Amino acid sequence: MTKPRKQIHLAAHFPGVNNTTVWSDPRSGSHIEFSSFVRLAQTAERAKFDFFFLAEGLRLREQGGEIYDLDVVGRPDTFTVLAALAAVTDRLGLAGTINSTFNEPYEVARQFATLDHLSAGRAAWNVVTSWDAFTGENFRRGGYLAQEDRYDRATTFMRTAWELFDSWPADEIVADPATGTFLRHPEPGRFAHQDRFFDIAGQFDVPRGPQGRPVIFQAGDSDEGREFAAATADAIFTRHGTLEAGQAFYADVKGRLARYGRTGDQLVVLPAATFVLGDTDDDAREEAAVIRRQQVSGATAIRFLEQLWNRDLSAYDPDGPLPEVDPVVGENTIAKGRASVRMYRDPLATAAGWRELAESKKLSIRELIIEVTGRQTFVGSAATIAGQINTMVQADASDGFILVPHITPGGLDEFADTVVPLLQEQGVFRTDYEGPTLRDHLGLGAPPGRPQTAR
């Protein structure tokens, strides 16, 4: 029996504040003006994408004690932009990162429930967690969380929010003028929650949204992050963009689901992916090399190197060889507000690997950084990229991709115009939305909870 062909899920990531975005390109527009968000979201909806995704960062990044100025700096508020995008799109899912450390469940639950109402069932929440005192300096709550507590806090936060989403039965509002009955029950939304993070009780004040609960995304790659996703998330973001790494990750997280009484189709695996399209594969490869040089200037290369070396390397020539000194091991004091530095778990080993690569290929600092950081996931003609995406999905390396254009806001247009029609012709991507909600797009059933009043 042959395996049925999987349907691909696609999403558009509004480019964030890192060097993926080539802001110096003349086509590059604002990362703040609403028109940029409208443009990217409407392109994604025209292409029948599953959702639009907006990331969040609650403190401007710093390096060497100064605000990092080489990448895009600044971004608008996640909830506010998503609510406004609901006005200019009809079906596109609206997903946003919201931090569980610097918020409270009652407020976040009412914001997501509101977004779900105002978008008629298209809200999704990428639950992230952080503990750093650096970001905490912007909040009255401060940066108080021990690193080992962050997933506990995130899990507890989300489960508490679920209690609030589920606190109103779906049919609570009667609104019958003739009998004067507005509510079915006298005390809707009643909840009480007590644990080591939260001690709250009262009545939730937003009626149940169309999706019941927003779709839950999770993005951590650690063992704890994967377990968190298997237990609670509807979709997981990853960075594993190659076939083998993707398959290993996919098998691992899907394998964890049974423990929680869940099935494989209840967790959608979506790696982030960048792409460069060309008329031919050769054109695309040439263009990709040009873009990588734009993304990694000499100054950017030095800054990247500092993030691993954890020391000031500003005196080094980006066109020269790697430093002879070793990285400073321990807490990263150079780069603040940048989650990626945590991926360097063994800086000495990583540095040794980089040195070896640089020596064998005779690479300068800049050439090395171009080589080892952020290379494009898909490079080729539309046919090549459509083929690669489909191969990855059918081979269970993912269920689809979250695409990050390098030009804002027009960087998805060509993909929408050329790759998507090919996937549609192959019968692996929708030609129209089948249902109104994001849960429908992702093939997720109704959430658990309280769909109707039990009497």
Add this chain to the structure above:
Amino acid sequence: MTSVEPRHLTNPDHLHLALALDGAGWHPAAWREPGARPDELFTAGYWTDLIQDAEAGGLDFVTIEDALGLQSQHYVPDPRTDQVRGRLDAVLIAARVAPLTRHIGLVPTVTVTHTEPFHVSKAIATLDYISSGRAGLRILVSGRRYEAGHFGRREIPEFRLADRDRPEFAALIADLFDEAADHVEVVRRLWDSWEDDAEIRDAVTGRFIDRGKLHYIDFEGRWFSVRGPSIVPRPPQGQPLVTALAHDVVPYRLAARSADLVYATPRDADHAAEIVATVRAAEAATGRPGDPLHIFGDLVVFLDAEPGAAAARRARLDEQAGRPYVSDARIFTGTPGELADLLLAGRAAGLTGFRLRPATIPHDSEAVSRDLVGELRRRGAFPERYQAPTLRGRLGLSRPANRYATT
């Protein structure tokens, strides 16, 4: 890049008008009226229609009521099932409607007692971007014990209005309002934490921003400290409009310190004059720089063209609700002409505008945006069309200089 809108665009003969939106209207039985849409209160379409209607009438702005807990008739939750209960987040309603409107100001209610100034600042700044300079907020201090219970971070004792002269409650109120003033201070500093021209995109040096034009705000107060800068560049208005409802001296002081516009609740023209004098004195005592505070009168309105019809409607609604409607604000019942008389008398007493709370929606909200506006225009007291692109501009407020800019 300061003061782009000449003040003379606002005509001193003109009144300013805002509409206060809350559920199906301010009367508890409003949702049962013909034309009400009680089963659509939680939909985008409902709010879009209401705000577009207010915009068609040329109103300066709408406010959207909100709180961090269910509505109740008293200071504690009640078990009623015959009134509207449940709300959507007001900032997100404003954001949802912003792309579908072009002129009207959007002023959601934001509780400042339990929320993070950092989040509030960036949300309103973003609303200002989305609406191209039409954002504001109405700050709300929560002294409600049950709302504090939703956050579990502090105890607030239960109290009623009658308790307000007791010293422990006076101290609590003073603290809550001082905290609110700190909250607004942080929100405002964060709005200024980027200078207007901080984004330079200098391809030659590879710098996206001139970081000399980004500023730490380093606020340290009794309740919190916030470092900054904001993650959102300075919003189009520089400082979106800050408004507050006030009934007493402590809140008047907060408004004088922190707000651009205060809603007061005068009983009549004499009382209005008294309030105006008190507020102006509080304003003078703070030595606030910049434009003087706008003082709006709040009124609940039952409006019908036919004499006597509004009173009859009010009686019918009261009967349906089982008791007479009471409010912190004066309740007006009458014709658009009578209301216009009252508003102009208020202006003569020193009020600069009014915020009208429609007793029922859409009947009274539409009567305001059509009949009352028409009546005021006939008297030369309301502009024929929108005359400035931003909310501040429409209210005759300048675009403030950035407190951190050195050049």
